[in-house]
Amino acid sequence: MDAAPPAPTGPPAPAQAAPLDEVAATARHIRTVISALHALDLGDTPPAPTYDATFDSTHEATCSARQEETDAAV
Amino acid sequence: MRPYELTLADASAAIAAGELSPVELTASVLARAGTVDGHLNAYVTVAEDAALLAATQAEREISAGRYRGPLHGIPVALKDLIDVAGLPTTASSRVRAHHMAAADAAVTARLRDAGAVVLGKTHTHEFAYGLTTPQTRNAWAPDRVAGGSSGGSAVAVASGSATFALGTDTGGSIRVPAALNGVVGLKPTYDLLPRHGVVPLSWSLDHVGPLTRTVRDAEPVLAALAGPRPPSGARKPTAGPAGMRIGVPRTYYFDHVTPEVEAAVRTALTHLRELGAVLVDVDIPMTEYVQAVQWGLMVPEATAQHEPTLRSSSHLYGPDVRVLLEAGKHVPAGDYLRAQRARTLMRASWRRLFDEVDAIAAPTVPTTATRAGQDTIEWPGGITETVSDAYVRLSAPANITGMPSLSLPVGLDAAGLPIGMQLIGPPLAETTLLRIGRAYEEARGVIPLPAALEA
Numbered sequence: 001m002d003a004a005p006p007a008p009t010g011p012p013a014p015a016q017a018a019p020l021d022e023v024a025a026t027a028r029h030i031r032t033v034i035s036a037l038h039a040l041d042l043g044d045t046p047p048a049p050t051y052d053a054t055f056d057s058t059h060e061a062t063c064s065a066r067q068e069e070t071d072a073a074v
Numbered sequence: 075m076r077p078y079e080l081t082l083a084d085a086s087a088a089i090a091a092g093e094l095s096p097v098e099l100t101a102s103v104l105a106r107a108g109t110v111d112g113h114l115n116a117y118v119t120v121a122e123d124a125a126l127l128a129a130t131q132a133e134r135e136i137s138a139g140r141y142r143g144p145l146h147g148i149p150v151a152l153k154d155l156i157d158v159a160g161l162p163t164t165a166s167s168r169v170r171a172h173h174m175a176a177a178d179a180a181v182t183a184r185l186r187d188a189g190a191v192v193l194g195k196t197h198t199h200e201f202a203y204g205l206t207t208p209q210t211r212n213a214w215a216p217d218r219v220a221g222g223s224s225g226g227s228a229v230a231v232a233s234g235s236a237t238f239a240l241g242t243d244t245g246g247s248i249r250v251p252a253a254l255n256g257v258v259g260l261k262p263t264y265d266l267l268p269r270h271g272v273v274p275l276s277w278s279l280d281h282v283g284p285l286t287r288t289v290r291d292a293e294p295v296l297a298a299l300a301g302p303r304p305p306s307g308a309r310k311p312t313a314g315p316a317g318m319r320i321g322v323p324r325t326y327y328f329d330h331v332t333p334e335v336e337a338a339v340r341t342a343l344t345h346l347r348e349l350g351a352v353l354v355d356v357d358i359p360m361t362e363y364v365q366a367v368q369w370g371l372m373v374p375e376a377t378a379q380h381e382p383t384l385r386s387s388s389h390l391y392g393p394d395v396r397v398l399l400e401a402g403k404h405v406p407a408g409d410y411l412r413a414q415r416a417r418t419l420m421r422a423s424w425r426r427l428f429d430e431v432d433a434i435a436a437p438t439v440p441t442t443a444t445r446a447g448q449d450t451i452e453w454p455g456g457i458t459e460t461v462s463d464a465y466v467r468l469s470a471p472a473n474i475t476g477m478p479s480l481s482l483p484v485g486l487d488a489a490g491l492p493i494g495m496q497l498i499g500p501p502l503a504e505t506t507l508l509r510i511g512r513a514y515e516e517a518r519g520v521i522p523l524p525a526a527l528e529a
Binding site: 022023026033040046048050 | 263264265277278362363365366367369370373388393396397398400401402403404405409411412413414415416417418419421475476501
C-alpha cells in the first residue's frame with residue numbers, strides 16, 4: 001500500500017455506516033496533500049499512466065548494441 | 075540446525091545433495107508454523123495436506139533424477155492477495171470471505187513450475203491498504219507492529235514458518251515489513267513480474283516480489299518469477315560492488331530518521347566503501363511532491379478498483395479502509411491527471427540521477443517497528459507524523475518511478491529491533507542491487523532468527 005492518513009489501530013472489524021464527517025475530513029486531508037501539485041509547473045508534460053519497462057529494456061538493448069559496434073570499430 | 079532454520083540457499087543445496095528431503099523440510103516448517111503462529115498470526119490459511127502432498131511429489135521427482143532447480147521442494151507462503159487454485163483469496167477482508175480462486179495467479183504458477191511447495195496464505199493489511207497489518211505480530215517483539223501490508227509474509231519468513239514468501243508493494247508493502255522483521259524484500263521494476271491473479275490496490279503502483287531470509291535467497295526466486303526468458307533485471311549477479319558508484323542522498327532520505335537508523339545505514343555504507351564501492355553524494359529530485367503524487371495516484375485508483383463492492387457490501391470493510399475508499403471518491407479527475415503528469419517529470423529526473431550513480435542507498439523506513447496501536451511519531455522540531463505516513467515516506471519514490479528497490483537488514487537498534495537499508499536502482503537493475511546486497515551480506519553475515527521466539 002500505502003500512505004493512509006488515519007493510522008489503523010486494530011484488526012478489521014464489522015463496520016456500520018462510514019461516519020460522513022470522518023469521510024469528509026479524510027477527503028479534505030487527501031485533497032490538501034494532493035493540492036501541492038498545483039504549485040508544480042507541468043508545462044506540456046504528458047501523463048504517465050504506468051511505467052513501461054519494455055521502453056527501458058529496448059533502450060538498454062539499443063545502447064548496448066551501439067556500444068558493442070563502437071567497441072568493435074575501435 | 076533444524077530444517078526450518080535453513081535459508082533457502084542452504085535448504086536447496088541440502089536437497090540437491092540428497093542430504094535433506096522436501097518432505098522433511100516442509101514438515102519442519104509446518105511444525106514451526108504450528109508452534110509459533112498461534113501468537114504471531116502470520117497465516118490466514120495453512121494448507122498442510124496439500125503442502126505435504128506437493129513435497130512428496132517433489133521428493134519423488136528428485137529421486138527419479140528430475141530435479142527442477144533451486145526452488146524444487148522449497149516451502150513458500152503467499153500473501154493473501156495472490157490466487158492459489160482451490161484456496162480463498164481473502165485479502166484479509168470480510169468482503170472476500172466467500173471467495174475461491176479457480177486458478178493460480180501467474181506468479182503462483184511460475185513457482186509451482188519451479189517445484190516450490192505452497193504452504194498457505196499470509197495476512198495482509200486489509201486489501202493492502204495500510205502499513206501495519208494489525209492482526210499480525212512482529213516476529214521480534216509481540217508488542218510491535220509487523221509492518222505492512224505484506225506483514226504476514228515477512229513474519230512467516232522471519233519466524234521460520236516459511237522458507238520464503240511473496241508479497242506485494244504499492245508504496246513500500248514488501249520493503250517496510252521486511253525491514254521491520256529483519257528479512258530481505260525486493261520490489262522489482264514495475265511490470266517485470268506479472269500481476270495477473272493478484273488482487274489490485276493501485277494498478278499503476280502495484281508490484282509483486284519476494285521476501286527471503288537473505289539477499290542470496292532472493293536471486294533464484296526472482297529468476298523463477300521472471301519466467302523462462304528473464305530480462306536483464308533478473309539475470310544472476312556476478313562480481314561484488316568494487317568500483318560501483320553508490321549514491322548517498324544529501325536530501326530527503328536522512329531527514330526525520332531516528333539516530334539509530336541513520337547510524338546503522340551510514341555504517342553499512344562504510345562497509346560498502348571498504349568492499350570497493352565509491353560513495354557519491356546525490357540530491358534527490360522533487361522530494362516535496364512525493365506524497366502528493368503517491369496519494370494522487372493511489373487513492374483514486376484504489377477507490378475505482380473497489381467501486382462495485384463499495385456499492386454492494388461497504389459494511390463488510392474494516393473502518394479505516396472503508397473511510398479511505400469512500401474519501402477517494404472526492405479526488406477530482408484533474409488532480410489524478412496532475413499526479414500522472416508529475417510522475418512523468420519525477421521519473422525523468424530520477425533517470426538522470428542514475429547517470430551519476432549505479433544505485434542509491436538509504437534507510438528503508440525512518441524508524442524501527444512502532445508499538446501496536448501507536449498512531450503517530452514525534453520528530454525533533456515539534457513535527458508529528460502518522461506511523462503510516464512515516465513508513466511509506468522513503469519507499470514511495472520507487473513505486474512512483476517504477477524503479478527496483480531491495481531492502482536488507484543492516485543491524486538492530488538498542489531495543490533489539492531490526493533496521494533496514496534499501497538499495498534503489500534504475501529500471502531493470504535488479505542484478506546490480508542483488509550484487510551489492512549480497513556482497514554486504516557475505517561480508518557482514520546474515521541476521522539470525524529472532525531470539526524472542528526461542529524463549
